[in-house]
Each structure stands twice: as C-alpha cells, then as structure tokens.
Amino acid sequence: MVKPNCDYCGCVVPQRQGHINRARKKGLPLYCDRKCAGLGRRKHKTVEQKKKEKKAYDILYRKNNLKRLATEKAKYFQRTYDPAKAAVERKKRMPSHLEYCRKPEYRAKKQKYDEIYRTFGTVRVPQEFKEIVDLQKQLAKAVSTRDGRR
Secondary structure (H helix, E strand, C coil): CCCCECCCCCCECCCCHHHHHHHHHHCCCCCCCHHHHHHHCCCCCCHHHHHHHHHHHHHHHHHHCHHHHHHHHHHHHHHHCCHHHHHHHHHHHHHHHHHHHCCHHHHHHHHHHHHHHHHCCCCCCCHHHHHHHHHHHHHHHHHHHHHCCC
C-alpha cells in the first residue's frame, strides 16, 4: 500500500489507512505531524494585509454593535470617572490650551464661528443686519481706542 506524502514538507504520512481514506474522501490535507499541520494551516498573509482585514472587520463590528458599545462605554465612564483626577488633568493642560487660544489662526476661525452660530444662530438674517452688527463692532473698537482702553 502506498502511503501519501505530507502536504507541507513532503515526507511520508504515518497515519492509519482509515484516517487517510477519510481525509481523501473529504478532500482534507494530510500532514506528517502536529508541527507540519500547524505550519500548513497558516494563512501566509503579510502584516499589512492582516491589519487591513482587521480594520474592515472592526468597522463592520462597530456598525453592527453601535448601541451596545455606546452603553458599555457610558457605563465604564460612570464607573471609573473621578472628578478630582479630571480637574487635575484639566489644570495641567490649561497653559497649552490658553496658548492655543491666543493664536491668530484660532482667533480668526473662532470669530467666524461666533458670527455664524452665536450671533445669528440658525435663523436667516438679512445682509443689512449683519452690516449693522459689524458697524457697531467697529464703532465700539474706535471708541475704546480713542479712550485708550485697548
């Protein structure tokens, strides 16, 4: 009787004939030992390919379990939140936040945001009203500059 070869390393498979027949019938690979079986079943994927597949899986998982994940996160936050510890962390970050708020790019962006959302909200306002508000700001600035309060 001819013994089959290992599908991984090619050496003779030391299995009983019943195991060999069952594997052939089901179209399964035959291995000589556990080491070859483990190596033969590997997917041989690159790290980048595994990361890409994991990312796709995670996106789908989060989409399908959004409500459950959100409630679990909320419960975890309630369980672990320490207001005193959070206050210390906020105070540590405060100087860098103040520095960020003083940057001209941020101030321009913030001014535009305030004009849209705080002054006028979601209501459509005529252009003339916006011009009046701008004129009032300029007048207030001119008065404070003249008085030396700048």
